[in-house]
Amino acid sequence: MSWDGVSDTLCPIAxxxxxxxxxWTLLIMRELSMGTRRFDDIQxxxxxxxxxxxxxxxxxxxxxxxxxxxxxERPKRYEYFATQKGKELDPILLAIRAWGLKWGxxxxxxxxxxxxxxxxxxxxxxxxxRILGKSDIFSFDDTETTLSNAYSNEREQRLDAFKQQKYxxx
Amino acid sequence: MSWDGVSDTLCPIAxxxxxxxxxWTLLIMRELSMGTRRFDDIQxxxxxxxxxxxxxxxxxxxxxxxxxxxxxERPKRYEYFATQKGKELDPILLAIRAWGLKWGxxxxxxxxxxxxxxxxxxxxxxxxxRILGKSDIFSFDDTETTLSNAYSNEREQRLDAFKQQKYxxx
Numbered sequence: 001m002s003w004d005g006v007s008d009t010l011c012p013i014a015x016x017x018x019x020x021x022x023x024w025t026l027l028i029m030r031e032l033s034m035g036t037r038r039f040d041d042i043q044x045x046x047x048x049x050x051x052x053x054x055x056x057x058x059x060x061x062x063x064x065x066x067x068x069x070x071x072x073e074r075p076k077r078y079e080y081f082a083t084q085k086g087k088e089l090d091p092i093l094l095a096i097r098a099w100g101l102k103w104g105x106x107x108x109x110x111x112x113x114x115x116x117x118x119x120x121x122x123x124x125x126x127x128x129x130r131i132l133g134k135s136d137i138f139s140f141d142d143t144e145t146t147l148s149n150a151y152s153n154e155r156e157q158r159l160d161a162f163k164q165q166k167y168x169x170x
Numbered sequence: 171m172s173w174d175g176v177s178d179t180l181c182p183i184a185x186x187x188x189x190x191x192x193x194w195t196l197l198i199m200r201e202l203s204m205g206t207r208r209f210d211d212i213q214x215x216x217x218x219x220x221x222x223x224x225x226x227x228x229x230x231x232x233x234x235x236x237x238x239x240x241x242x243e244r245p246k247r248y249e250y251f252a253t254q255k256g257k258e259l260d261p262i263l264l265a266i267r268a269w270g271l272k273w274g275x276x277x278x279x280x281x282x283x284x285x286x287x288x289x290x291x292x293x294x295x296x297x298x299x300r301i302l303g304k305s306d307i308f309s310f311d312d313t314e315t316t317l318s319n320a321y322s323n324e325r326e327q328r329l330d331a332f333k334q335q336k337y338x339x340x
Binding site for chain 2: 002003005006009010011012013014015016017019020021022023024026027030047085088089091092093094095096097098099100101102103104112113114148150151154
C-alpha cells in the first residue's frame, strides 16, 4: 500500500492521517490558526520550500481544509484561511502541543512559547487537555494567545532570515 | 529548513511533529494502541514496506516512544510496546479519530470501525472529545474497544493479503 492507499480503509485515524499526516501540513495549519495569512509569511515560519508549500496549499484546498481569498488583483495575490473543516483540526494541534510541552525536553524553567487562555473561562490551557471538556470541539478562536518574548524573537528572526535570503543583497 | 530542523524551535507543536509528524508513525502507534505487537502484523495492517517499518521502529525506539521486548531467542524476535511517552500520544490519535469520523465522508449509516467505551464511565467515545475532560490524559488503556464486523473483515483481509504476498504460492 502506498501512502495514497492510506485513506482506503474504514479506520477514521488512517483517513484523518491521509489528509493531515503529510509532513508540514499541520505546521501550515498551525500558522493559519495563529493568523498568518500570506504565502511568504507561512513559508518564513515553516521553513518549507516555495514549491512544496504551494503543492501542500493546493492539496489542502482540494481537501476542503483551507480556502484562499484574493487581497490584490494586480498582481493576483491570496490570503489563506482555514475552513470549518480546517478549524476543527485545532484539537489535534492542541493535543500535539500538550504532548510536546510534556515530552519536548525544554528546561524546567522554560516559558511556554504561546500562552493560551480560554476566552470563556479564563483558564490557561496547558498540557492537561482538560479544556477539551468544556465544549464539543476546542477552537483556538475561543482563546486569547500571547507569545513569549523568546518565541516572538524566534519568529521575527525567521522572518528576517527569510527576507534576507529572498530579497537581501549578498 | 529541512524537516530535521523542525524540532529546532520553541514551538511545542513543531517539536511534537518532529517526532510524530513523519508519515506512517501515527499509524504504527495506532497499531500498538490496538495491541498489535509483532513486526509482520504491524506491516500487514499499515501496508508499509519492511524497510521503512524497520527504520521507523528504530527511530521511535531512539525517541523513547516505543520499546521492544524479545519473545524468542532463536531466532531473535521482538514484540513492540508503547512506552509511557508513547501511550500519551493516545489523545492525538483520539483527536485525529474524532476529526476523521466527522469529516471522513463515510455514508450516514456507516458503523464506527471501532467502538470505544470508557471503562470508568461506560461512555461511548465518539467525535465529541468530551471524554478528554474526565482526566488529565486520555488513554486507550482505560477503554474497551470493539471492532465492527466490517472493520474486522478489513483487517483480516489485510493480513491474508500480506501473508499471501509474503509466503503464498504464485
